[in-house]
Amino acid sequence: xxxxxxxxxxxxxxxxxxxxxxxxxxxxxxxxxxxxxxxxxxxxxxxxxxxxxxxxxxxxxxxxxxxxxxxxxxxxxxxxxxxxxxxxxxxxxxxxxxxxxxxxxxxxxxxxxxxxxxxxxxxxxxxxxxxxxxxxxxxxxxxxxxxxxxxxxxxxxxxxxxxxxxxxxxxxxxxxxxxxxxxxxxxxxxxxxxxxxxxxxxxxxxxxxxxxxxxxx
Amino acid sequence: xxxxxxxxxxxxxxxxxxxxxxxxxxxxxxxxxxxxxxxxxxxxxxxxxxxxxxxxxxxxxxxxxxxxxxxxxxxxxxxxxxxxxxxxxxxxxxxxxxxxxxxxxxxxxxxxxxxxxxxxxxxxxxxxxxxxxxxxxxxxxxxxxxxxxxxxxxxxxxxxxxxxxxxxxxxxxxxxxxxxxxxxxxxxxxxxxxxxxxxxxxxxxxxxxxxxxxxxxxxxxxxxxxxxxxxxxxxxxxxxxxxxxxxxxxxxxxxxxxxxxxxxxxxxxxxxxxxxxxxxxxxxxxxxxxxxxxxxxxxxxxxxxxxxxxxxxxxxxxxxxxxxxxxxxxxxxxxxxxxxxxxxxxxxxxxxxxxxxxxxxxxxxxx
Numbered sequence: 202x203x204x205x206x207x208x209x210x211x212x213x214x215x216x217x218x219x220x221x222x223x224x225x226x227x228x229x230x231x232x233x234x235x236x237x238x239x240x241x242x243x244x245x246x247x248x249x250x251x252x253x254x255x256x257x258x259x260x261x262x263x264x265x266x267x268x269x270x271x272x273x274x275x276x277x278x279x280x281x282x283x284x285x286x287x288x289x290x291x292x293x294x295x296x297x298x299x300x301x302x303x304x305x306x307x308x309x310x311x312x313x314x315x316x317x318x319x320x321x322x323x324x325x326x327x328x329x330x331x332x333x334x335x336x337x338x339x340x341x342x343x344x345x346x347x348x349x350x351x352x353x354x355x356x357x358x359x360x361x362x363x364x365x366x367x368x369x370x371x372x373x374x375x376x377x378x379x380x381x382x383x384x385x386x387x388x389x390x391x392x393x394x395x396x397x398x399x400x401x402x403x404x405x406x407x408x409x410x411x412x413x414x415x416x417x418x
Numbered sequence: 419x420x421x422x423x424x425x426x427x428x429x430x431x432x433x434x435x436x437x438x439x440x441x442x443x444x445x446x447x448x449x450x451x452x453x454x455x456x457x458x459x460x461x462x463x464x465x466x467x468x469x470x471x472x473x474x475x476x477x478x479x480x481x482x483x484x485x486x487x488x489x490x491x492x493x494x495x496x497x498x499x500x501x502x503x504x505x506x507x508x509x510x511x512x513x514x515x516x517x518x519x520x521x522x523x524x525x526x527x528x529x530x531x532x533x534x535x536x537x538x539x540x541x542x543x544x545x546x547x548x549x550x551x552x553x554x555x556x557x558x559x560x561x562x563x564x565x566x567x568x569x570x571x572x573x574x575x576x577x578x579x580x581x582x583x584x585x586x587x588x589x590x591x592x593x594x595x596x597x598x599x600x601x602x603x604x605x606x607x608x609x610x611x612x613x614x615x616x617x618x619x620x621x622x623x624x625x626x627x628x629x630x631x632x633x634x635x636x637x638x639x640x641x642x643x644x645x646x647x648x649x650x651x652x653x654x655x656x657x658x659x660x661x662x663x664x665x666x667x668x669x670x671x672x673x674x675x676x677x678x679x680x681x682x683x684x685x686x687x688x689x690x691x692x693x694x695x696x697x698x699x700x701x702x703x704x705x706x707x708x709x710x711x712x713x714x715x716x717x718x719x720x721x722x723x724x725x726x727x728x729x730x731x732x733x734x735x736x737x738x739x740x741x742x743x744x745x746x747x748x749x750x751x752x753x754x755x756x757x758x759x760x761x762x763x764x765x766x767x768x769x770x771x772x773x774x775x776x777x778x779x780x781x782x783x784x785x
Contacts (some may be wrong), residue, residue, distance in 0.1 A: 223443070226439075234436075248435050256443065306617065381644075
């Protein structure tokens, strides 16, 4: 999470100072895009969802309350809802995947502005991330609520307090949801029993999870 | 990262997309500023009407005071007052319903929305026979005329637009103008502020998307060929005239409208003499922008298509010519041979340069 007096100062002014919003946009763009990428596994969809999230955040910036959550948490809250909408729409009719967008014209304009070489380079970078590809395919098979919480905690390194504020739940509930998500992931990956103390061997990413699991406990 | 080796996980950024999204947010910001100005005008007309009703309010107050003293008549007065009010409201509602049905035929019920009603106009939610929300109108309490209509059936996502424009621009213009004339708007002093055919979305499958359009006619008062804006003192002077009519490009039906006439005698109003040239205005606006840019490496740029000479209404009901100058901040580090030129712009603002004395009359910053 982005913290610091400058960041907090900017958060206070996003409603009436568009420049402050712009600065927060720049700070948060990359991590939000990667969050979308982890969730969708597809660069184009991640770009569209990122654009949609920021357009929505800008339109509804008046509803941001710095007393309730940080700007980044608020942004992830919007992003999480967008992901749910995206997958619902994809499930219904993958040919009309754009139908979930509230800002289709702007999202499309942004898409058309992408530099082809840059996009190719991003694809190459993505192909190099073996572990991401292996694990993200499995993560994407999980229900959306588990997928979102795993990505936030496992990849984005977001605290349980922040996750709780993003999903409007208690911290303990965030921890238990995360634990259930880990169990589900382990079960999907290896088909092993999902006991709390069970040991997972083999993949490095899975051993990483054990560390995380202890953290939850 | 919690136990995860970052080198095996992507941390990707596509800067051309990042900049494009930011640029589009810029556009949203300037549109929001314009909408705010329209809202200000709306507010101003209420205040203006309220001021002009002062003598009437005084008479009403006297009658009420007299009525209080006439104890015997008090009950009768209040009861009949309620009855009259109720009757007036029912009449207002019936008239509005008939009018609304011409535009949205499914409307059967008008439900008063107290949240959006005030002393001058009454807002109604529009509902079909099953109680589904179809839109909203505001009706002038004085004249019974609808002065704002929002058609939710047309507004939601792609319904308002179509990939196939079946109505030509001439026909759509005639529909919009006739509609406004029927509403009693004299378009003689108005001019279109922007091109009416607006691309609103891309619809269809992702591999073969089709552009979807709507007709949006935005009229504004013009004097001597210059558009008139409300200026800084609109609450005192009253608003300027603006009208909006949406026309479906598919069947020519009205999709929404907004009428705000002005009581200002534009043709007879005194005009300030323009002394500041376009070049001088650009110089002033750029100078102002430079003093405001936090990142001193950025270069202020003015595009010729984004500078306009307009009038704003002064506090003495006079017309002050001013230059509306849009200044963009260009990042010199962006290699425009690699990305579209537009990607090199980020941030800027609009500056209103008084064309009589060169003073900065106002403005708004965007990203």
